[in-house]
Amino acid sequence: MKDFSGKARARDWRYFREQEIELDALPSGGHPLWAMLFPATYSVGMASLGFQVIIAEMRALGVGVERFFSGRFRGLSVESGRPISDFPLISASVAYEPDIRTVVSIFREWGVSSSWKERAELDQPIFGIGGALTYINPLIFSKMADYVVLGDGERVLDHLVTEARLFMQHGDRGRFLEGLAEHRSIYVPSLHDPMILKARKVHREKNIIGDLDRVRGKSQWIAPSSVFGKTALVELQRGCRRSCRYCTIPASFGRTRTRSARRILEDLYPLVSLEGVQVGLVSPETGDYPELSELLSGVASLGIPVSFASLRVDNINEEIVSALTRSGRHTLTVAPEAGNDRLRRECGKYFSNDDIIERLSMASSLGIRQVKLYFMTGIPGETASDVDDIASLCDRVRSEARLRVTASVGIFVPKPMTFWEREKMISERDASNRLKRLRRLFSNGPAKGCRINIQQPKEAALEFSIAWRGLSGRDGPILPAGRISGAPGPAPEQRSLLLEQLGILGYN
Ligand code: SF4
Known part of the structure; x- marks a missing residue:
């Protein structure tokens, strides 16, 4: 060494x-x-x-x-x-x-x-x-x-x-x-x-802790040089009761388990004496946490500013928005995934563009100034013209909800342990064309005035490849990879073999 x-x-x-x-x-x-x-x-x-x-x-x-x-x-x-x-x-x-x-x-x-x-x-x-x-x-x-x-x-x-x-x-x-x-x-x-x-059962099983009140679930350090600055993180929940078709969490992370608001607040008491410290709530979907009201009012009474990651649009309400603005936060992050209702329903998200406008308008009236909107392209069933709807929705949010908009557009990657694990991945060329079209719509089209960040198609292709077959070469392909080395992405039979082998390991 x-x-x-x-x-x-x-x-x-x-x-x-x-x-x-x-x-x-x-x-x-x-x-x-x-x-x-x-x-x-x-x-x-x-x-x-x-x-x-x-x-x-x-x-x-x-x-x-x-x-x-x-x-x-x-x-x-x-x-x-x-x-x-x-x-x-x-x-x-x-x-x-x-x-x-x-x-x-x-x-x-x-x-x-x-x-x-x-x-x-x-x-x-x-x-x-x-x-x-x-x-x-x-x-x-x-x-x-x-x-x-x-x-x-x-x-x-x-x-x-x-x-x-x-x-x-x-x-x-x-x-x-x-x-x-x-x-x-x-x-x-x-x-x-x-x-x-040899297809002999290995009988492994994921460790899934039932009672999260018995785990630590909080930061050991507040690290001002971290990306979250002077933030103490506390865990609310593992697993998710929703079933978004691209997401690995429902099928992989076990049933939904939560820490009690009482236990979380106990973790937060020592923070009261620390100057400039805030709390970050960690959960796959904060809005689904069943004791969110109690928790937010408890945090407010301790006088500690609060923040959390992306929210489902259908979970945005006055209480959540007020907790954020009270904490000096004026940005919301939500993931519509698609620019129209049909494609969003395909993803397993059942809220409409009108719902998005209504909830974000309410947030805007309570002091939110900016929204980050996460979208994907390459969703199964997406047509080239569906990407235009991303730009149109961003424009509606900007003009009707009166918010500054930043759109982040990623590329759908079919992953193991999702409803869409066997779906096709968009080609790099098609992804690149759709993203180019989007860029034009944001610079000269209806979404002019909104900002856009895009994922590079090469990055998504790499993620797809690693998700199914690890790295190629001597650094460690997964078991079946050697058989189809040199293929541009994991072939369907390779994915089937991996899923079979995960089943043998005990992952079903
Ligand atoms: S995307 Fe979010 S809400 Fe949907 S299943 Fe995954 S964690 Fe749950």
């Missing part, structure tokens, strides 16, 4: 560390030493509640866990400036498909192989993966990870840490992995892939 000690160590993370406010007093400096990588910069990684929670849980268990990020100082830990070469265990939290590429490039820089086989041959660190992507398709890590934690990581940690401590004593890699595989929510590619290839 590359040596990151010496000169580099002097330029360490002190500036970031000194800014951080640590919320719970937890042990530090335990054992074994464990590197926890977030495959993005510090500012993005520290905005991930899941990443913070797992680190806090590991520290509570007495593990010497230290944070690593991409970008500056990537070979050194945030906590102590230790070089990565000191760590016998590395884990990463992976939420999005392109993050896998970042893991590979960081490993390359560290001088660590991204193949579990090579790491075993070279006696390099054990590498485990957790995070949102493991709920959807853990097989994309089959050539890369020594093990993958399936689902909610908190309840798997006890077993993982016990086995890791034994490994530190006996040093036998194979024995360690066999010990990990005794937990049904840990997938060990070296042991399980031969079974999957």
Whole structure:
């Protein structure tokens, strides 16, 4: 492994560390030493509640866990400036498909192989993966990870840490992995892939925690240099009761589970004494949280400003808007997905353009000044002219609801574990033509005066490819990928094979 000690160590993370406010007093400096990588910069990684929670849980268990990020100082830990070469265990939290590429490039820089086989041959660190992507398709890590934690990581940690401590004593890699595989929510590619290839059931299952009041569910650090600034994050809910056809959450993240408003407010009391701190509510769909009224009035009585991510249009009401404007927020984010009612219904969203105008007009009258509207192109059943309706809807929002509009247009990517998992992906050429047309409509057409951001078709094609077959080449295609290497995207038979293999793993 590359040596990151010496000169580099002097330029360490002190500036970031000194800014951080640590919320719970937890042990530090335990054992074994464990590197926890977030495959993005510090500012993005520290905005991930899941990443913070797992680190806090590991520290509570007495593990010497230290944070690593991409970008500056990537070979050194945030906590102590230790070089990565000191760590016998590395884990990463992976939420999005392109993050896998970042893991590979960081490993390359560290001088660590991204193949579990090579790491075993070279006696390099054990590498485990957790995070949102493991709920959807853990097989994309089959050539890369020594093990993958399936689902909610908190309840798997006890077993993982016990086995890791034994490994530190006996040093036998194979024995360690066999010990990990005794937990049904840990997938060990070296042991399980031969079974999957022979179509023998592996009997894995995602860990799904029923009672979220028993999990930590809040930031360990307030990190002013993160993208959310001085925000403490609290978790409201996992899973979603809706069924938007492109979304991975309903089928992958287990039934809807919520934390009680009482428990969340208990987490927030200590923030009252902290100057300039706000709270960010984390949930797949904040408007569906059943105790939202109680929670918002509790937060208001504590005098803490509140923010939350995108809302479904049909959940926008006066109470929610007033909570935002009271907190000094004047921007709403909503995802109509399509510019007309027919295509939106196809997506599984049953609100109309008129509903959008009505709710946003109400929000505007209560002090909202700007709206970010998320759309997709390439939705099954979309025609070239449907994209014109995106521009027309943006124009209506600007002129009728009197809001500044920024449209973000992504490209629909069929993912495993969605209703549309077997749908076609739009070609790069068609996507590019539709996006060009949209740009024209925003610069000289009806949506002139609204802003637009678009996703590059190449990025979406890469996401599609990684979602189904991981990275190509030696860095780790998923099990079936080698058979159709060189294909421009995952072929239908490749997708069928992957879904079959996920079923064998225990993901149905
Ligand atoms: S898009 Fe949002 S509302 Fe729809 S299923 Fe996914 S999380 Fe739920």
